[in-house]
Amino acid sequence: MIHMTDKKANENDKPRIGVFVCSCGSxxxxxxxxxxxxxxxxxxxxVVYATQNMYTCxxxxxxxxxxxxxxxxxxxxxxxxxxxxxxAPLFQATCEGAGLNKYLFTFVNIREHCSWVHMKEKxxxxxxxxxxxxxxxxxxxxxxxxxxxxxxxxPVGLVIGxxxxxxxxxxxxxxxxxxxxxxxxxxxxGGFVRLLNNLYVTEKGAAETIAPLIAKxxxxxxxxxHLNSTVKSVEGFIGNYTVGIAPKGGEEKKSKVxxxxxATGALEFVPEGLYGYNQYPNVVTLTEFEILCKRKTLPKLKxxxxxxxxxxxxxxxxxxxRICCNVAIKNxxxxxxxxxxxxxxxxxxxxxxxxxPRQKKATDEILERRRRRRGRGSEGEGDxxxxxxxxSDKIEVTVxxxxxxxxxxxxxxxxNKAREKRVKxxxxxxxxxxxxxxxxxxxxxxxxxxxxxxxxxxxxDMVVLSTPLVAQPDAGDLSKMLKVPLGQEGFFLEAHxxxxxxxxxxDGIYVAGTCKGPxxxxxxxIQGSAAASRAAIPMAKxxxxxxxxxSVVDETKCTGCGTCIEVCPYGALRKNEKGFAEVIIAACxxxxxxxxTCPEGAISMTNYTDAQLLAEAKASLDEEV
Amino acid sequence: xxxxxxxxxEPKVIGFLCNWCxxxxxxxxxxSRYQYPTNIRAVRVMCSTRISPHLVLDIFKAGAxxxxxxGCHIGDCHYIxxxxxxxxxxxxxxxLLEESGLEADRLRLEWVSASEGEKxxxxxxxxxxxxRKLGPSKVKKDESLMARVAAADDASETFRLRALSGKEFGLxxxxxxxxxxxxxxxxxxxxxxxxxxxxxxxxxxELSRTKPRSVKELGGIMELPTDKVLRHIVVLRQKNMITMExxxxxxxxxxxxxxxxxQ
Ligand SMILES: Cc1cc2nc3c(=O)[nH]c(=O)nc-3n(C[C@H](O)[C@H](O)[C@H](O)COP(=O)(O)OP(=O)(O)OC[C@H]3O[C@@H](n4cnc5c(N)ncnc54)[C@H](O)[C@@H]3O)c2cc1C
Ligand code: SF4
Ligand code: SF4
Ligand code: FES
Numbered sequence: 001m002i003h004m005t006d007k008k009a010n011e012n013d014k015p016r017i018g019v020f021v022c023s024c025g026s027x028x029x030x031x032x033x034x035x036x037x038x039x040x041x042x043x044x045x046x047v048v049y050a051t052q053n054m055y056t057c058x059x060x061x062x063x064x065x066x067x068x069x070x071x072x073x074x075x076x077x078x079x080x081x082x083x084x085x086x087x088a089p090l091f092q093a094t095c096e097g098a099g100l101n102k103y104l105f106t107f108v109n110i111r112e113h114c115s116w117v118h119m120k121e122k123x124x125x126x127x128x129x130x131x132x133x134x135x136x137x138x139x140x141x142x143x144x145x146x147x148x149x150x151x152x153x154x155p156v157g158l159v160i161g162x163x164x165x166x167x168x169x170x171x172x173x174x175x176x177x178x179x180x181x182x183x184x185x186x187x188x189x190g191g192f193v194r195l196l197n198n199l200y201v202t203e204k205g206a207a208e209t210i211a212p213l214i215a216k217x218x219x220x221x222x223x224x225x226h227l228n229s230t231v232k233s234v235e236g237f238i239g240n241y242t243v244g245i246a247p248k249g250g251e252e253k254k255s256k257v258x259x260x261x262x263a264t265g266a267l268e269f270v271p272e273g274l275y276g277y278n279q280y281p282n283v284v285t286l287t288e289f290e291i292l293c294k295r296k297t298l299p300k301l302k303x304x305x306x307x308x309x310x311x312x313x314x315x316x317x318x319x320x321x322r323i324c325c326n327v328a329i330k331n332x333x334x335x336x337x338x339x340x341x342x343x344x345x346x347x348x349x350x351x352x353x354x355x356x357p358r359q360k361k362a363t364d365e366i367l368e369r370r371r372r373r374r375g376r377g378s379e380g381e382g383d384x385x386x387x388x389x390x391x392s393d394k395i396e397v398t399v400x401x402x403x404x405x406x407x408x409x410x411x412x413x414x415x416n417k418a419r420e421k422r423v424k425x426x427x428x429x430x431x432x433x434x435x436x437x438x439x440x441x442x443x444x445x446x447x448x449x450x451x452x453x454x455x456x457x458x459x460x461d462m463v464v465l466s467t468p469l470v471a472q473p474d475a476g477d478l479s480k481m482l483k484v485p486l487g488q489e490g491f492f493l494e495a496h497x498x499x500x501x502x503x504x505x506x507d508g509i510y511v512a513g514t515c516k517g518p519x520x521x522x523x524x525x526i527q528g529s530a531a532a533s534r535a536a537i538p539m540a541k542x543x544x545x546x547x548x549x550x551s552v553v554d555e556t557k558c559t560g561c562g563t564c565i566e567v568c569p570y571g572a573l574r575k576n577e578k579g580f581a582e583v584i585i586a587a588c589x590x591x592x593x594x595x596x597t598c599p600e601g602a603i604s605m606t607n608y609t610d611a612q613l614l615a616e617a618k619a620s621l622d623e624e625v
Numbered sequence: 626x627x628x629x630x631x632x633x634x635e636p637k638v639i640g641f642l643c644n645w646c647x648x649x650x651x652x653x654x655x656x657s658r659y660q661y662p663t664n665i666r667a668v669r670v671m672c673s674t675r676i677s678p679h680l681v682l683d684i685f686k687a688g689a690x691x692x693x694x695x696g697c698h699i700g701d702c703h704y705i706x707x708x709x710x711x712x713x714x715x716x717x718x719x720x721l722l723e724e725s726g727l728e729a730d731r732l733r734l735e736w737v738s739a740s741e742g743e744k745x746x747x748x749x750x751x752x753x754x755x756x757r758k759l760g761p762s763k764v765k766k767d768e769s770l771m772a773r774v775a776a777a778d779d780a781s782e783t784f785r786l787r788a789l790s791g792k793e794f795g796l797x798x799x800x801x802x803x804x805x806x807x808x809x810x811x812x813x814x815x816x817x818x819x820x821x822x823x824x825x826x827x828x829x830x831e832l833s834r835t836k837p838r839s840v841k842e843l844g845g846i847m848e849l850p851t852d853k854v855l856r857h858i859v860v861l862r863q864k865n866m867i868t869m870e871x872x873x874x875x876x877x878x879x880x881x882x883x884x885x886x887x888q
Contacts, residue, residue, distance in 0.1 A: 119660060129665070131666055132666065569705040613675075
């Protein structure tokens with residue numbers, strides 16, 4: 001499984017170092033005495049060749065390096081120029097081209113770290129450049145050639161979670177020709193969307209909208225569907241995972257997979273103890289409300305209040321759940337438009353349904369106030385009827401909000417539409433949270449009118465609480481099993497918010513959908529497809545190559561205490577059959593944490609050994625000779 | 626670096642910079658031409674978490690006047706949790722420096738992101754000046770200080786301190802094997818007293834390396850009550866790290882066992 005690239009230099013050869021000092025035009029040459037630095041380099045131990053170039057990274061500079069390697073039989077190369085962060089790959093490739101292992105190359109930064117930051121002190125800058133090269137030489141003398149491990153990648157994907165994001169990921173990977181195991185803990189595909197009534201922007205039925213995706217996944221020849229199943233164990237590393245998948249109560253079956261996509265979704269926050277939830281029967285959450293609408297089991301209502309940001313944005317959860325404003329607007333419009341179609345006889349099963357009262361007559365007071373607000377007298381003259389009324393004449397909908405986050409083009413239009421339909425948006429602040437209570441057998445909501453600076457009370461028949469999406473309670477188990485991190489709020493944490501939004505820092509594992517934070521369906525589908533294409537890269541390539549930066553365990557010193565395994569952020573260490581720590585080269589990123597931690601000092605770092613670092617650092621303390 | 630022309634002392638400052646943030650910040654500092662004193666010599670490491678206390682203490686032993694560790698801001702480490710460990714280890718290094726008597730503020734930890742070029746120049750300028758005020762490190766000139774810094778270095782390499790600083794982050798975030806999360810202040814206390822003990826023991830070993838010494842003599846040099854020295858010696862003898870010589874004489878002396886023994 002592991003192939004090694006050819007070893008190019010013998011580690012026992014006496015170092016023969018070549019130093020190439022770059023002027024970088026005047027970028028270095030203007031502020032550092034390059035000729036004297038190059039002369040000085042010649043005097044350092046094991047340096048057999050030193051020269052200066054105008055531009056070392058230009059073709060003649062590079063061919064100068066290649067020639068010198070051959071002519072002077074160099075087995076170490078030092079370039080003193082700009083920064084390794086941009087130019088190391090170029091010079092390393094040049095060395096390799098001339099038959100020198102790239103790990104025998106040393107970079108010394110005399111531009112960003114010297115000439116450009118000491119522009120008015122040529123003597124001191126030149127002295128520093130000499131010191132830096134002396135440090136580089138000290139390091140170069142201790143370098144040893146390294147081999148890079150090539151690891152084959154199993155062209156099979158695993159997707160955990162069969163919601164819209166997981167299904168999108170599985171379908172994309174399968175379409176690319178890879179076999180995919182899709183593991184869903186429920187008995188059905190579809191995830192949270194299955195519970196929903198209609199979907200915003202499309203206003204189409206939720207089930208109807210995702211039916212084609214479910215059909216595609218079910219019928220795909222490359223997808224192995226594991227319903228009612230969970231992942232019980234994960235072992236291995238990118239390209240070579242062995243995962244145990246078990247059906248509920250059944251036996252675990254092992255499969256080999258190369259990459260993994262996590263798409264386990266989120267749950268709705270239960271507002272226990274907030275706004276009379278679980279205290280008064282007709283206080284429900286958004287999801288419960290959608291279920292009522294979907295089943296056409298709404299009780300008769302005259303007035304509905306939505307309360308936004310329940311438990312979010314600094315109350316229980318710190319974040320904004322992003323979707324709930326739009327979901328509340330969707331439901332507000334829906335109830336105004338389709339209220340009559342959603343009324344129904346109460347179902348006797350579900351506990352939720354039981355607690356919704358059969359019928360609530362809106363009191364005259366509401367009707368009265370509603371008329372007043374529309375500019376009509378309570379006596380209602382005939383001409384008042386000419387005022388064109390939206391459907392909300394039948395039902396009054398109020399959305400109590402802190403701010404309405406109807407971002408983007410579509411959502412703002414939907415928000416405007418809701419206003420046209422006379423959905424009222426009333427702002428509240430955290431200093432004056434609305435209060436829900438029951439009085440004379442009537443549910444009421446008290447709020448502080450921010451413009452009038454007055455407390456108002458209004459009777460309502462139903463209160464809908466918009467609560468945030470929250471992380472799955474068992475996300476921690478999966479996080480431990482896969483050794484990928486969770487953020488503060490319990491959602492999975494991507495490698496980089498901006499640049500690697502669907503990758504985990506651990507190679508070979510990707511993330512999509514609401515398990516990494518609130519998102520709507522389109523976003524979840526985008527993320528699912530993105531994660532699939534990221535996961536496909538190593539599978540299409542067929543192998544991954546690991547930079548030789550890994551840690552190395554000395555089994556003669558290791559006691560098997562496991563401390564290193566605990567601190568490694570990538571799960572790149574495990575215990576071998578002998579009970580000693582073992583590095584999984586393909587998974588190790590070379591951070592060095594285990595090396596600095598191992599209580600026995602049994603771990604050293606390839607290419608960054610203590611000896612190399614100390615030699616380099618201490619060389620700076622020597623006096624220039 | 627001592628300037629030969631003027632003969633004036635110049636602080637020798639070594640920087641360990643992580644590749645992804647602070648080294649990149651130093652690069653940006655150059656690109657933006659923010660100037661700073663020429664004293665610092667930077668060594669690139671992949672992550673600040675690579676820097677074990679031994680690396681730093683050994684460099685102080687070699688005579689460095691100041692050591693600057695640069696990492697990513699907490700939460701931004703390229704290796705996710707690397708710099709949490711750095712923070713814990715730096716605390717330990719400073720505690721050990723305090724024990725040794727070398728000014729702990731010769732060591733500084735700073736978070737510099739890849740976009741904080743100007744901040745890098747400010748930090749280096751400020752730190753260089755700070756070290757200049759502290760004056761040259763006396764480690765190379767003062768034998769007893771050297772012995773104490775060496776003892777601090779040895780202490781940092783003991784199983785106990787390495788294991789504690791390795792597990793510390795996990796203990797306060799994930800909890801111990803019984804899932805009890807430890808109170809960070811409580812843990813700091815445990816680590817502090819372990820640090821003191823390990824330092825004293827390492828110093829006993831350091832002092833008794835070249836010459837056998839009596840408990841009284843050790844107590845005198847270390848400014849410790851003799852019963853405390855004796856207690857350390859009992860532990861060190863159990864670990865087979867020190868041996869008693871001339872037991873027939875009136876005052877037994879102790880000599881460090883060079884090889885073997887459990888650390
Ligand atoms: C009230 C409400 C209304 C909404 N309305 C809209 C709307 O109108 N329009 C819109 O675009 N979005 C809407 N959304 C958002 C939408 O529900 C989400 O964007 C979508 O469900 C995210 O899909 P997902 O696949 O990431 O997660 P989910 O749909 O949560 O799917 C995750 C799946 O993973 C499974 N799973 C979990 N853990 C495991 C495990 N350990 N092993 C195996 N399987 C596991 C779950 O059973 C589930 O099937 C609404 C959300 C709410 C709460
Ligand atoms: S920390 Fe060191 S001794 Fe402990 S298991 Fe890892 S390598 Fe072995
Ligand atoms: S060097 Fe870092 S990534 Fe590699 S095994 Fe050690 S802790 Fe893990
Ligand atoms: S990579 Fe910068 S501190 Fe870890």
